[in-house]
Amino acid sequence: MMHSFMKYVIGYGEKFRCLQKSQYVSFAGFLLICFLTSQFLTGCYSFQGVSIPQEVKTFYIPEFDISNRALKAPRQLGVVFSDQLKQQILRESRLSFTEIDPNIEFSGEITRFTVSSVAPQPDETTAFSRLDISVKVNYIDHFDEEKNWEKSFSDFRNFESNQNFLDVQDGLINQIFTQIGEDIFNQTFSNW
Numbered sequence: 342m343m344h345s346f347m348k349y350v351i352g353y354g355e356k357f358r359c360l361q362k363s364q365y366v367s368f369a370g371f372l373l374i375c376f377l378t379s380q381f382l383t384g385c386y387s388f389q390g391v392s393i394p395q396e397v398k399t400f401y402i403p404e405f406d407i408s409n410r411a412l413k414a415p416r417q418l419g420v421v422f423s424d425q426l427k428q429q430i431l432r433e434s435r436l437s438f439t440e441i442d443p444n445i446e447f448s449g450e451i452t453r454f455t456v457s458s459v460a461p462q463p464d465e466t467t468a469f470s471r472l473d474i475s476v477k478v479n480y481i482d483h484f485d486e487e488k489n490w491e492k493s494f495s496d497f498r499n500f501e502s503n504q505n506f507l508d509v510q511d512g513l514i515n516q517i518f519t520q521i522g523e524d525i526f527n528q529t530f531s532n533w
Contacts, residue, residue: 391530393434396484400436401443402427405476406450414454415510422451422476422518429522434530447525449478452493456506459499470506472513473497476521480529492528496520 405419415421426447430436436445453475461468475495482488498513500506 391434393436393530394484397444397482398435398437399439399443400430400445400447401438401440402430402447405448407454408450408452408477411451411454411475413456414451415514418451418454418514421514422521425515425518426522426525429519429526433526444483445529446481446483447478447529448481449476451475452477453495458502468502469499470502470504471497471499472506472510472517474514474517474521478525490528494521494524494528496524 402423405423407414407416407419411418427438431438451474453473455473457471457473459469459471473495474497475493477491477493479491480489496517498516500509500513
């Protein structure tokens, strides 16, 4: 959209030399209005569908806990998830991380970490194993309490039963946390 607009402006600019002074003022006014409109629209929204109010500038994510229902989870899983979510928000938004008086906060716990067998379907010859992870998240918006929420997010990945789980565990966890992080980001910042 921006590319075609620029082609239009450049094409119009070539005709600019032939304009009279009153037309020049109109053209300059048109460009000014376009610029101001684009600045206003991008002040709250980006082209990725992210909606973050201007007053929200900082966030905080402490280490996520591991609940008693996820006792088989690796000990560092809460740290891994917290760090991955933090990096995603830093990468996909304009927000800064801070531990002191953040504008918004994410906290929670890993509530499920299970590895189970998945029975083969009628046309399959082998069974798969499945890693299933759930995370309960509490979101606090210090500017608007009505935007606070608590929700569980989960995802799973299948892997071949003949694979050693410890060999594929880190890759599966990374894939699952990437998807859960996207879901949390969309729940928080996307204007659907």
